[in-house]
Amino acid sequence: MFDSFSDRISGIFEKLRRSGALKEADVDTALREIRVTLLEADVSLEVARKFIAEVKEKAVGQEVIKSISPGQLVTKIVHDHLVELLGKSSPLTPTDKPYKIMLVGLQGAGKTTTAAKLAHFFTKKNKKVVLASTDIYRPAAIEQLAVLAQKINGVVFAQQNARPDLSVQEITDLALQKTKSENADVLILDTAGRLHIDDVKMDELVKIAGTIKPHEILLVADIMTGQDAINVAKKFSETLDVSGIILTRVDGDARGGVALSMRAITGREIKFLCVGEKLTDLEPFDAERIAGRLLGMGDIVALVEKAQENFSQEEAEAAAKKMQEGVFTFDDLAVQMEKMSKLGGLKTILKMLPQSKQLESIMDAQGISDKTVARNIAIIRSMTKKEKKNHKLLNGSRKKRIALGSGTTIQEVNKLIKQYEGALDFFKKMKKHGGIGKLMSMMGR
Ligand SMILES: Nc1nc2c(ncn2[C@@H]2O[C@H](COP(=O)(O)OP(=O)(O)O)[C@@H](O)[C@H]2O)c(=O)[nH]1
Ligand SMILES: [Mg+2]
Structure with a gap:
């Protein structure tokens, strides 16, 4: 819903952030653009006018702190006012029973x-x-x-x-x-x-x-x-x-x-x-x-919450353990990919991350999409139990059978196997360097 609005607003802020020293005229221009964007997004005139007036009042009186740019400061002020406009709300908590x-x-x-x-x-x-x-x-x-x-x-x-x-x-x-x-x-x-x-x-x-x-x-x-x-x-x-x-x-x-x-x-x-x-x-x-x-x-909180609801803690730990031990099989991989589809697919997940635009273009360039995920799930489903447990069994004739069964090509089957081997390799290296726990805590920081 917010896509075009957010594109325009972040465009306006990009410009503000780029200009080093901020003149009042720059702020005025930005605020005027924000006002138009609000109106175009169907915000009522009265609300938009009040919003701009309040932001302006705050922005003009603010002292500029050395460590942040004036553009960042205005971004912060607009952010805080947006929060106020949207209104904080208390969650539904069943205090009484029923x-x-x-x-x-x-x-x-x-x-x-x-x-x-x-x-x-x-x-x-x-x-x-x-x-x-x-x-x-x-x-x-x-x-x-x-x-x-x-x-x-x-x-x-x-x-x-x-x-x-x-x-x-x-x-x-x-x-x-x-x-x-x-x-x-x-x-x-x-x-x-x-x-x-x-x-x-x-x-x-x-x-x-x-x-x-x-x-x-x-x-x-x-x-x-x-x-x-x-x-x-x-x-x-x-x-x-x-x-x-x-x-x-x-x-x-x-x-x-x-x-x-x-x-x-x-x-x-x-x-x-x-x-x-x-x-x-x-x-x-x-x-x-x-x-x-x-x-x-970006919206990391939403992503984390959504993910937590769909992946149970135990499942996640079990998967992490398997990866660390290098016994992460094709079966496990298919389960993880299906989970991801349930979360709304790659694009939904990406949208919630900062730098989603860049990530999206990287994934597009690598040819990674929901389609390839669905294709990979189909390929894994066409493997026998034994093959899923031990990918080394996958010789030419087996690959051919799998490609036929999943409606894909041998090249696509090979590509998946290569990616899977790469992942196994990655997990092995990670284990050497302190394991997944360490990686996660690094990412958290
Ligand atoms: N895309 C989308 N469709 C929705 C959403 N909420 C409800 N719908 C659909 O809108 C239609 C009407 O919903 P319903 O719950 O029957 O409305 P009611 O008449 O108020 O009970 C159904 O087809 C729903 O699936 C939503 O958030 N997004
Ligand atoms: Mg109804």
């Missing part, structure tokens, strides 16, 4: 998908979750949540085996009952939405909230609808005690202004960003991190 969450929003905003993502999010934190839906109006809306719930280990779907013609009130009661009888930590209630705010049955939502007494009423808003998302948030907040906002379709090509002005206009915290349709495509909102991303500073 912790009750109600999702509201327009039809198609992504409520049901988000309900499942949140259930996944909490089960990963070892919370027992009950899911329920009061959307009795749209055919199959409840079934949609039931199907999603089945994919999440340990989640209880309240309406499983319940009479199909329950009323909203009955479903609400049932959800509470289930939460109690299952001794669940978290209840997530999905509700019905309408296409237009005027048609939303606010009184029904108010009534549900009265019964459930939720800790959080979270408004789910589609960022692709631009300024409308902000109007919707304002309208819902007038009638309901909306405690936070979840923005969906942040993976699309919307211009991002909604995220930038939502907090300033509604006063409500943004709690999560949804970045895709999969259960794992849910990111806790972190203003610092997004500001960093917008200014082209």
Whole structure:
């Protein structure tokens, strides 16, 4: 979502950083460009104007410290103001048991998908979750949540085996009952939405909230609808005690202004960003991190968190141990590559790193892409068990068979074997020099 915005902003800062001594005119020009960029990203005029005025006031009064350039200083000031604009938000922490969450929003905003993502999010934190839906109006809306719930280990779907013609009130009661009888930590209630705010049955939502007494009423808003998302948030907040906002379709090509002005206009915290349709495509909102991303500073924290969720600590340690001992087989390699694909592929991972542009061009030059990863997985899958354990068995005829089986060429099979041998070699050398632990701590520094 933020791509073009972040490209432009970092371009503006590049120019600022390059000019050694900074004149007020340079700052003015940069701020004017930032203002245009904000407006083009769909940030409201009022918010953009206020932002620029505040940054300017700060920048002019600042003493320039010797060790940093004036350009860096302005970058820092803009960064801090972006953080303020995006708004820091407290994470959802189930303090009470049960912790009750109600999702509201327009039809198609992504409520049901988000309900499942949140259930996944909490089960990963070892919370027992009950899911329920009061959307009795749209055919199959409840079934949609039931199907999603089945994919999440340990989640209880309240309406499983319940009479199909329950009323909203009955479903609400049932959800509470289930939460109690299952001794669940978290209840997530999905509700019905309408296409237009005027048609939303606010009184029904108010009534549900009265019964459930939720800790959080979270408004789910589609960022692709631009300024409308902000109007919707304002309208819902007038009638309901909306405690936070979840923005969906942040993976699309919307211009991002909604995220930038939502907090300033509604006063409500943004709690999560949804970045895709999969259960794992849910990111806790972190203003610092997004500001960093917008200014082209990379986003290592997001990468680390995402990786931690998908790789268990034990798995990672087991893989590291195998590598160190030089017994890392093709089987292990395929597992690691599949994990990487699950994380959203190479480009997703790269985007979160600083210098992602350079890394991307290096990888492009080396011909490394998601396609080659998928191809390599296919090649490994075509090997026999014995071959995977011992790559030295791979003679000409075996390679030919593997190439045929995986729809690749012998050259491609050879290339993978060479890369694999290179990796083994690397791990062996590393072991000599203190092992993976040492390397990691070096990288950490
Ligand atoms: N690309 C993308 N699609 C999403 C996201 N969230 C939801 N969707 C899709 O949007 C559609 C509507 O979502 P749904 O949860 O049924 O909306 P609801 O009517 O508010 O319950 C579904 O096809 C979802 O898969 C997101 O963050 N990114
Ligand atoms: Mg729904």
